[in-house]
Amino acid sequence: MAKITYIEHTGKEHVIEAPNGQTVMEAAVKHAVPGIDADCGGACACATCHVYVDPEWLAKTGEAGSMEQSMLDFANDVEDNSRLSCQIKVSDALDGLVVRLPKSQH
Amino acid sequence: MGEIKRVIIIGAGQAGGETAQRLRQAGFTGDITLIGEEPCPPYQRPPLSKAYLAGKVDMDRLLLRPANVYSEERIALLTSVKAVWIDRAGKKVRIEGGRELPYDALVLATGARPRKLPLVGADLEGVHLFRTAADIDAIRPRFVAGAKLIVIGAGYIGLEVAAVARQTGLDVTVIETAVRPLARVTSPEVAGFFLDEHTRQGVRFLLGGQPAVIKGKERVTGVGLADGGELPADIVVAGIGVTPETTLAQHCGLTIENGIVTDAQCRTSDPNIFAIGDCAARPMAHFDQRVCRLESVHNAVEGAKIVAGVLTGQSAHNVEAPWFWSDQYDLKLQIAGLFQGYDHVVFRGVMADRSFAAFYYKGEKLIAVDAVNRPGEYLGAKMLIQSGRTLPPDVITDETRPMKELVASAR
Ligand SMILES: Cc1cc2nc3c(=O)[nH]c(=O)nc-3n(C[C@H](O)[C@H](O)[C@H](O)COP(=O)(O)OP(=O)(O)OC[C@H]3O[C@@H](n4cnc5c(N)ncnc54)[C@H](O)[C@@H]3O)c2cc1C
DSSP states (O other), X not given: OEEEEXXXXXXXXXXXXXXXXXXXXXXXXXXXXXXXXXTTSSSSOSOOOEEEEOGGGHHHHOOOOHHHHHHHTTSTTOOTTEEEGXXXXXXXXXXXXXXXXXXXXX | OOOOOEEEXXXXXXXXXXXXXXXXXXTOOSEEEEEOSSSSSOBOSGGGGTTTTTTSSOHHHHBSSOTHHXXXXXXEEEOSOOEEEEETTTTEEEETTSOEEEOSEEEEOOOEEEOOOOSBTTTSBTEEOXXXXXXXXXXXXXXXXXXXXXXXXXXXXXXXXXHHHHHHTOXXXXXXXXXXXXXXXXXXXXXXXXXXHHHHTTOEEEETOOEEEEEESSBEEEEEETTSOEEEOSEEEEOSOEEEOOHHHHHTTOOBSSSEEOOTTOBOSSTTEEEOGGGEEEEOTTTTTOEEOOOSHHHHHHHHHHHHHHHTTOXXXXXXXXXXXXXXXXXEEEEEEOXXXXXXXXXXXXXXXXXXXXXXXXXXXXXXXXXXXXHHHHHHHHHHHHTTOOOOHHHHTOTTSOHHHHHHHOO
16 A cells, blocks of 8 residues: 555646555556546556656656557657656555646646 | 537446546536446556566456455446447437436447357366456466467467467467468568467467367367367367447447447547447548557557547647557567558668668658567667658668668658
8 A cells, every 4th residue: 555646737636545556647547637647458568657756755656567668659749758658567665655746638 | 419418338348437537637527427237447568468467466466456446536437337229319328227318418339248159168167268357266266387279360469369378387289270370460571470489489370270169068178170170178268359349339329330430539430429448430530541450558558648638628639659469478579550451561770689770652652650668669660650740661670770870860
C-alpha cells in the first residue's frame, strides 16, 4: 500500500491509497483523477498517462525502460522526470510518492 | 434536441462505460442509466486474450472503474439487464421484464457478437467463443499444459490465444481458411513475420484449411476437415470475427449498413439517438470521411468522448488517427491509421531483429503503420497521419536519423 499524491496542472491535489501491484496509472484512473487518460488501459500503447515524478522520488521509481522512453520521446512537454504512469508499479517503497500531471495528454 | 436531463446508455462495455464516466467528467448533472446484460460493471476486453487468459490479472483489474464508483457518481448501472425495445416516438427504452425507461438522449453501445462456427458440433462442450470474461472463465479450467487446443481463425485474437497457449504449454494448431494469417488486417509481409514467429514457438498452422465438423459426443474430441482429415482437440476456440449488435437499432428502423450508421458526431438517423463503439460506423476524419466501423479500444473511447462532448455542448473533440495494438509473446505490435487501400509498403529495421516498422503508403501519403517493438516509429507515424503530414519512403526508412527528428522535419 502506498499513499500517492497526484497534482493536476492547475495545482489541485488528489491523494490516493493505492494497493501494491497496481500501477500508478491504474490507481489514478480508478479514482477518476482528471488528467490521466490511459486510453489503452496500461498496455503501453497510447502514451496518455504521462506524469512528472517528483525529483525526490526518481531513485525509487527507477528509470523508464526503452519501450517507454521511445514513447515519451513523442509526448508533449517531456522533462527529465517524465514517466508513463502505467509503467510504475505501486509498492510500499513508493509510500508518499508525488507526481505532477502535464497540461494535456494529447 | 431539447434540454437533456436523462441519458440512457445501452451496452455497458468499454464504449458505454466510458460514456457514462466522461459525461460526468464533462459536468453533466442529469440522470445517467447504463444498461448492460453482462453480470459485471464495464471492463476492458483486450486483456482477455492476453494477461487474463494467462492468469496474470484478475477481473478486478479489468474493470474500467471499481463497482462502487457508479453509485458515488449517480450513474444507475443495471447489470444482467437486457434492453429489449426502443420506442423512438415515445423516447422510451423497454428492459427485460417490461419496465420502460424514458430518455432525452439515447446512446447505443451494444458492441459486437462473436460469430459462431457454422459447423455441426459447434455447441459441444469445449468449443468456445472468445468475447466476454465468462467465455474465458469457461475455457480456463482445461487451459493447461499438454491440452490440445485448436484455434479456428488466425486474426489478432486467435493468434494472441495461440501465443498464451504456447507459453502455458498447450499443444496448439491454428486452422485458417485463408492462405495466410491476419489476412484482413495487415500486409502479407507482416503476416508472414507473425506466421514465422508462431511457427518457431511451436504453433502448427493449417492454412487454407477447411474445418467441416466438430467431433465429439458431449465434449469436443476433434475437428474434422473437408479433405477428410481429423485433428484431435480438447479445446476449440472460434476466432472468426464478429457481427455488430444492431438488433435494437434494426427493430426501431435506424439506418444500418455494416453497423449503425452515424455522422461524425455519432448521431444516428434519429437525432436523439447516438451509436458508438463496435456496433457503429461513422465517417473517419483522417480517411477522406470514409464511413468505417472499427473494432478497437481507441474507437470505443473516442465515440464516448465525442458523445459526452455533444451532449454537454462542449467544443468538438479532436479526433485521433485510429490506433490498435496486439501482444504476442514478447512482441508488441502497435498500429496507427488504416492500411486498407495502400499501394506500397516500406520497412524501417529488419524483421530478423524482431523490431521493425512497416509504413503503408497510398501514393505519396503515409496512411498507416504496423510497428513491432518500435513504439517510437508507431507514435511518430501516428502523429504524421493525424496531422495529414507525410515523409518520403526513402526518408522514413533512413535508420541513421532518429524517428523524432524525421517527424519534426515532415510536412
Ligand atoms: C479478446 C479481445 C481482445 C481484444 N484486444 C484488443 C486490443 O488489443 N486492442 C484494441 O484496441 N482492441 C481490442 N479488442 C477490441 C475491443 O475490446 C472492442 O473494440 C471494444 O470492447 C468495443 O467496445 P464496445 O463497448 O463497443 O463493445 P463491447 O465491449 O462488446 O460492449 C458491448 C456491451 O453491450 C452489451 N449489450 C449488447 N446488447 C445489449 C442489450 N440489448 N442490452 C444490454 N446490454 C447489451 C454486451 O453484452 C456488451 O457487454 C479486443 C476484443 C476482444 C474480444
